[in-house]
Amino acid sequence: MGLVVDDDGWRxxxxxxxxxxxxxPPGKPHPLGCHNPRVxxxxxxxAILFVLRTGCQWEALNxxxxxxxxxxxxxFQEWTEAGVFRDLWxxxxxxxxxxxxxxxxxxxxxxxxxxxxxxxxxxxxxSHRSGQERHEAQPADRWGGRAPRRRRGGSxxxxxxxxx
Numbered sequence: 001m002g003l004v005v006d007d008d009g010w011r012x013x014x015x016x017x018x019x020x021x022x023x024x025p026p027g028k029p030h031p032l033g034c035h036n037p038r039v040x041x042x043x044x045x046x047a048i049l050f051v052l053r054t055g056c057q058w059e060a061l062n063x064x065x066x067x068x069x070x071x072x073x074x075x076f077q078e079w080t081e082a083g084v085f086r087d088l089w090x091x092x093x094x095x096x097x098x099x100x101x102x103x104x105x106x107x108x109x110x111x112x113x114x115x116x117x118x119x120x121x122x123x124x125x126x127s128h129r130s131g132q133e134r135h136e137a138q139p140a141d142r143w144g145g146r147a148p149r150r151r152r153g154g155s156x157x158x159x160x161x162x163x164x
């Protein structure tokens with residue numbers, strides 16, 4: 001039993017679900033037919049919208065009891081590829097335009113014009129500086145395939161001969 005119950009206010013209302021359901025493609029049965037039945041589309045959509053609204057990780061879905069993380073994420077990928085969310089967004093824009101009105105003639109785009117911190121390396125002339133100067137990682141095999149030299153006067157005391 002999870003933390004989220006049926007009347008929690010997070011579920012999709014029936015009226016909205018009937019509109020969403022028309023956009024969802026039919027599920028494909030498992031090719032072998034021997035696995036557990038698919039999770040219902042409404043439960044999967046509830047779980048996906050829960051993740052989108054709360055910002056929680058997919059892994060956290062298992063504790064909610066709405067739907068398993070693997071089922072919800074798999075369905076999210078299927079529906080994204082099928083264009084379900086793009087169509088929902090488009091219908092939402094049209095519905096909002098009918099209710100409130102959108103000034104389609106005037107739109108703004110927000111963005112940033114900054115230099116990419118690690119971008120453009122491939123377009124620069126090759127430098128003959130060492131990797132250390134270019135902030136590149138050094139190889140783990142720092143001895144170059146040869147055994148390290150032993151230092152004299154190591155930290156272990158010399159052994160005394162037996163019988164001394």
